[in-house]
Amino acid sequence: MNEYKEAELFNQSLDEIMEGKTPSKPGDYVDQQLFQLAAMLKGSDFSRDNIAQARMRHKLLNRCREKDFRNYEKESIMKRFFEHHRTVTVFGSLALIFMLTLTLVFPGTVTAVADNVGYNIAKMLKLGKYSAVVQVKDTTPAEKKELTEEQKEQMRKEGSITIKTENGEVKVSNPDYAEQKKDENIVNYASIEEAQKIASFKIQAPACLPAGYELKEVEGYKGSGDYINLYFKGNGKDIIVFERIMNENTQFTYATNGEVQEVRVNGTTAAWEPGIGLMWEKDGVSFDLICKGFSQDEAIKMANSFK
Amino acid sequence: MEKDLAVYLRPELYMDKKTVTDTEIFAQIFDRFYKRIYNYIRYRIDSPEEAEDLSSQVFEQVLRKYDTYRPEKAPFEVWLFAIAHNAVTDYHRKRKHSLWLSLDKVKELISGRPTPEEACLGEENRHELCLALAKLGDRERNIIAMRFAANLKNREIASLLGISESNVGIIVYRSLRQLREILSTREGNHERV
Numbered sequence: 216m217n218e219y220k221e222a223e224l225f226n227q228s229l230d231e232i233m234e235g236k237t238p239s240k241p242g243d244y245v246d247q248q249l250f251q252l253a254a255m256l257k258g259s260d261f262s263r264d265n266i267a268q269a270r271m272r273h274k275l276l277n278r279c280r281e282k283d284f285r286n287y288e289k290e291s292i293m294k295r296f297f298e299h300h301r302t303v304t305v306f307g308s309l310a311l312i313f314m315l316t317l318t319l320v321f322p323g324t325v326t327a328v329a330d331n332v333g334y335n336i337a338k339m340l341k342l343g344k345y346s347a348v349v350q351v352k353d354t355t356p357a358e359k360k361e362l363t364e365e366q367k368e369q370m371r372k373e374g375s376i377t378i379k380t381e382n383g384e385v386k387v388s389n390p391d392y393a394e395q396k397k398d399e400n401i402v403n404y405a406s407i408e409e410a411q412k413i414a415s416f417k418i419q420a421p422a423c424l425p426a427g428y429e430l431k432e433v434e435g436y437k438g439s440g441d442y443i444n445l446y447f448k449g450n451g452k453d454i455i456v457f458e459r460i461m462n463e464n465t466q467f468t469y470a471t472n473g474e475v476q477e478v479r480v481n482g483t484t485a486a487w488e489p490g491i492g493l494m495w496e497k498d499g500v501s502f503d504l505i506c507k508g509f510s511q512d513e514a515i516k517m518a519n520s521f522k
Numbered sequence: 523m524e525k526d527l528a529v530y531l532r533p534e535l536y537m538d539k540k541t542v543t544d545t546e547i548f549a550q551i552f553d554r555f556y557k558r559i560y561n562y563i564r565y566r567i568d569s570p571e572e573a574e575d576l577s578s579q580v581f582e583q584v585l586r587k588y589d590t591y592r593p594e595k596a597p598f599e600v601w602l603f604a605i606a607h608n609a610v611t612d613y614h615r616k617r618k619h620s621l622w623l624s625l626d627k628v629k630e631l632i633s634g635r636p637t638p639e640e641a642c643l644g645e646e647n648r649h650e651l652c653l654a655l656a657k658l659g660d661r662e663r664n665i666i667a668m669r670f671a672a673n674l675k676n677r678e679i680a681s682l683l684g685i686s687e688s689n690v691g692i693i694v695y696r697s698l699r700q701l702r703e704i705l706s707t708r709e710g711n712h713e714r715v
Contacts, residue, residue: 219688222688222691222695222696223688229694233669233673252698252705253698256666256671258649259648261564261670262556266559271574271577271578272556276552277586278582279549413529424559510574
């Protein structure tokens with residue numbers, strides 16, 4: 216038997232040893248010694264210093280938590296609110312994390328969330344490269360502060376301010392400012408075809424709608440082909456679809472204290488929030504299907520019919 | 523996190539769907555792979571303290587580089603141990619510039635004197651193993667580390683190193699025979715293989 220054949224047979228036995236089994240072929244005396252050596256190697260654990268391991272774990276996880284916090288802070292919860300306030304308005308029960316919490320208690324009171332916000336995240340679903348849904352636990356306000364008149368004036372003029380609290384800096388935004396800005400920037404189109412001329416992605420609409428519903432409005436934003444909103448009206452509440460191409464500029468994290476469930480839409484992960492709607496990302500485009508009053512099955516049926 | 527590791531590692535690490543923050547996912551990765559990473563590195567370098575530092579560096583890189591992981595290209599473990607492999611390679615490259623330290627270590631190894639930690643632990647087998655591993659060639663030592671400390675399969679090692687699976691198999695076979703001979707010699711047993 217040549218060495219290659221010997222090695223092949225030996226490695227078959229080695230696989231068994233590595234799986235914790237006894238080699239099915241006992242081999243000769245030399246093989247048995249090698250098996251013993253292999254078993255010794257497999258069982259050798261140098262990582263006995265549990266204190267060092269625990270120290271390293273603690274250090275790395277702290278770094279990770281800081282990163283979590285920074286990501287959630289910077290990933291445009293603010294952007295979503297400012298640039299697409301209508302989304303937030305429609306997500307009426309949408310509540311509230313970080314700055315958004317602060318926004319809704321404006322004016323007059325600032326609520327600073329605890330510094331380790333990451334601990335309050337119950338669930339996170341990544342819908343794609345640039346979008347995510349975060350379910351947060353209800354948090355008890357850690358601190359309340361009154362805005363000064365000067366700060367209120369700044370909020371009116373600039374839309375937001377940064378305030379130092381005992382838990383670090385927090386941003387507070389003015390929803391009225393966002394609403395005002397939004398209205399100035401809205402563009403209405405006569406049809407999807409017309410909107411498609413300026414859209415930077417393929418606009419999709421549900422082929423399957425509840426009886427009585429039809430497209431009533433198509434809107435976008437001045438100077439941008441990255442966002443398109445579709446409004447369908449019928450016997451019940453409006454069905455609204457927010458579409459946007461996904462990139463570093465349009466990325467967002469949607470935060471809610473409502474229950475978030477993971478479902479599948481068109482072969483991809485989607486987030487279902489009961490009583491609100493579905494959100495998913497497909498082929499670099501984000502879709503929010505707002506369908507209050509419809510069941511999950513009805514929503515998924517609509518979502519699967521997008522084309 | 524642009525790429526959710528939980529998705530890539532599912533179902534192995536995605537047992538509890540509530541556990542989806544980056545921190546919690548990373549904690550699971552750390553708990554699951556720390557020993558294998560540390561042992562892999564410890565197999566390849568002689569200092570426990572430096573092995574600890576390198577292990578920390580590997581996990582820091584995992585934190586930084588997860589965006590580059592592509593599940594369609596390789597299993598997560600292969601990706602992870604490629605980082606560890608590169609970290610050790612860099613370590614050895616840098617050590618060449620501080621040869622005095624390396625020589626000191628070699629003298630220590632030749633003398634057979636255990637490091638303080640090893641002496642304290644009183645693990646004669648592990649100490650002997652360290653000495654024997656130090657006498658293997660770098661390639662052989664790496665492959666033995668991947669096979670036994672990292673617990674990778676020959677196929678995964680082959681994929682990581684860009685060589686054939688049968689080539690890995692024969693290197694493992696020869697290296698074990700060599701290790702056995704070194705250990706036997708150290709025990710005063712001069713039986714030839």
